[in-house]
Amino acid sequence: MEAIIASNVSKHYTNHTALNRISFTIPDKSIFGLLGPNGAGKTTLIRIINQIITPDEGAITVFGEPLNPDHTGVIGYLPEERGLYKKMKVGDQLVYLARLKGLSKKDATEKSKAWIKKFGITDWWNKKVEDLSKGMAQKVQFISTVMHEPRLIILDEPFSGFDPINAQLITREILALRDRGCTIIFSTHRMETVEDLCDHILLLNNAEKILEGPKKRIKDQFRASTYIVQHLGSFEFNDEQYTLVSRQGLGDNSYLSTIKVSREESPNQLLHHLIAVTEVHSFVEKIPTMSDIFIKLVGGGDHE
Amino acid sequence: MNKIILIARQEFKNRVQKRSFLIATILIPLLFPALMGIMIYMALQQERNATKEVVHYLDESGLFKPENDRYIFKSFTGSLEDAKRAISHDNSFGLLYIPRLDVYNPKGVVLYTKVNPGPNDIGALRSLLEDQLKETKMRQLRLDQGLLDSLSTHVNISTVTLTETGQEQVSDSNVRFAIGMLFGLLMYLFIFIYGAQIMQGIIEEKTNKVVEVIVSAVRPFQLMMGKILGLASVGLLQFLIWIILISTLSGLVFILFGIEMPQQQMAREMTVQSGAVNPELAKIIEVWNQIPLGYMIANFVFYFLGGYLIYGALFAAVGSAVDSPSEAQQFMFPITIPMLISYFSLFIFILQDPHGPISVWLSVIPFTSPIAMMGRVAFGVPGWQLALSMVLLIGGFVLTTWVAARIYRVGILMHGAKVSYKVLARWFLMKN
Helix, strand or coil: CEEEEEEEEEEECCCCEEEEEEEEEEECCCEEEEECCCCCCHHHHHHHHCCCCCCCEEEEEECCEECCHHHHHCEEEECCCCCCCCCCEHHHHHHHHHHHCCCCHHHHHHHHHHHHHHCCCHHHCCCEHHHCCHHHHHHHHHHHHHCCCCCEEEEECCCCCCCHHHHHHHHHHHHHHHHCCCEEEEEECCHHHHHHHCCEEEEEECCEEEEEEEHHHHHHHCCCCEEEEEEECCCCCCCCCEEEEEEEEEECCEEEEEEEECCCCCHHHHHHHHHHHCEEEEEEECCCCHHHHHHHHHCCCCCC | CHHHHHHHHHHHHHHHCCHHHHHHHHHHHHHHHHHHHHHHHHHHHHHHHCCCEEEEEEECCCCCCCCCCCEEEEECCCCHHHHHHHHCCCCCCEEEEECCCECCECCCCEEEECCCCCHHHHHHHHHHHHHHHHHHHHHHHCCCHHHHHHHCCCCCCCEEEECCCCCEEEECHHHHHHHHHHHHHHHHHHHHHHHHHHHHHHHHHHHHCCHHHHHCCCCHHHHHHHHHHHHHHHHHHHHHHHHHHHHHHHHHHHHHCCCCCCCCCHHHHHHHHCCCCCHHHHHHHHHHHHCCHHHHHHHHHHHHHHHHHHHHHHHHHHHHHCCCHHHHHHHHHHHHHHHHHHHHHHHHHHCCCCCCHHHHHHCCCCCCHHHHHHHHHCCCCCHHHHHHHHHHHHHHHHHHHHHHHHHHHHHCCCCCCCCCHHHHHHHHHCCC
16 A cells, blocks of 8 residues: 555645646655755645645545545654744653644653653653753654654654754664654755665655656666776777766876766676776766756756 | 644643743732722822922912912012012922902912923812902801801712612612723733733744644644633633632721621621611622622623633734734734723723713624623623623624634744735635
């Protein structure tokens, strides 16, 4: 069963269109990257899934059922604009938020205590949020997002404001949640996060879907038949199908060359050609990073 | 519905646990009588200790006798021009000029002062002159004070209201006036204070950015209603505590003055010891006993809830639209206008003429009725007017809550938006 199937989802405002007939599928138990520049429509899409706003047209199913109010308990949402009640104590706050998500008082208390313990912050229970540092508050916020054991977790720029140690802790938790069967949606600009964590990707730009699918397939699709070769001794191509994109001298007659192949050709053929003219020390295909793909697809538009 | 209750309960808990709530709840019932006492005491002290002003007088009539505790009179002889010049250099209060005059038609008395005299000063001097002229006339007409006293007549009209059941009730509009004023003022304060707290709470949630987390779990309407209802219950609790504290305190005061508590079958007690007690006080207590306090409090609770819900919803809408309290000012103004109208009408129309057409209208229109009706209830309101007013009040808050909720659901998610009435209207019309 798919975690989310969206078909032809649109949202229009008076002066602009936020989403234009977007369809996509989020496989169950995957980590799904929702990418796009600012203003692409990511937040609108997330708010629609969270039922904060409703789409003008289109339909969304969550775990096979049409989106309905019961789903708020199934979803855990960490918005980009996030915060906590400053005057409330950490424990009270966690229990309250979990109860709003539909947990009973008893369950809410037990679970928040368990998470507090897991994060090693038991002594914060009676502290007011305003007395916590920003990083500490972020931890509490993360707990409040996942403690009701949602099957679908939506994280909007989750790492902003985290120091590297906490970011690592959260990453570990996210992977553990995925292994336990949760589906996770990441909305982010940080391409390294996408590179490390996401299995599937949806790229939005100007309210339109640009790209969707498994990360591996997308990367294959954007392979540019470019190879990076470290070799001893300079050489020139006289064959038109090979282009030398760049060459960097490493000293002692050693070079690092980027070579683009214009025709459908197996790496072996290029290697064969190279062996004839130089001494090959290393040979790798240049796989595009998500950042490359993002910039290539979106770069033309005007965005921040 | 469960979530509304959950939010309301949390809001209640948060507010009641605040130290400021405890202080306001306990101190205000003590503070108000104390402040009043202090002010009366200070006024008395000021009167007693005031340094007497020097008033020069230039009497050409020969009738004026400088006998008064309030001023030190100094006679001036010479021309009026000299006198005016003379007082402009000293630190006296002024110059009273009494020309040669006809006692039956006194004209031309002038008070020259360096600052604008207050009405008290003019009144004191006028009655002094009037008394002295009267004495002169009495002497001329050979009247004595005893004869005069026997001529002056004082008639006391006691008012009795016939109730629908034919019972006779002694009424005193002064007591009702005071009670109407007290309840009207209290209503004004309550709606204002609690309405402003709603707004402030919502702005806080918005700037804390906790709101998007919450609305992913509950609908914006549930959040808004939960907060409004939670705060309403705080208000009711506070009112209840005040009533208990005030009635206990006033009970203590009554005991201090040697009178039984009014609640304890005062009427029966009165007949037994009416001779011992000041009849004026006895009458006040009798009227006080007739005012159905339970009925007034029940009405207050209803109108507080209704009025608070109407204004609370509007304050909530404003709070959701802005990012800071200072930005809220421009939208507060139109909300406060009906409040101010009913507040001033309370003194100008309602308490003066509780059954006049303006009073009736103000007590029926939902935006003004909470305060206006409180002013009228003590005087007795026909059942149909009360019913109409209540139905309209309920209709009013359903309407404002609906309008406010439509603005609120959009507003809470908007950060840094430049908000005008046009923008609010667009949010209101926006599909969800």
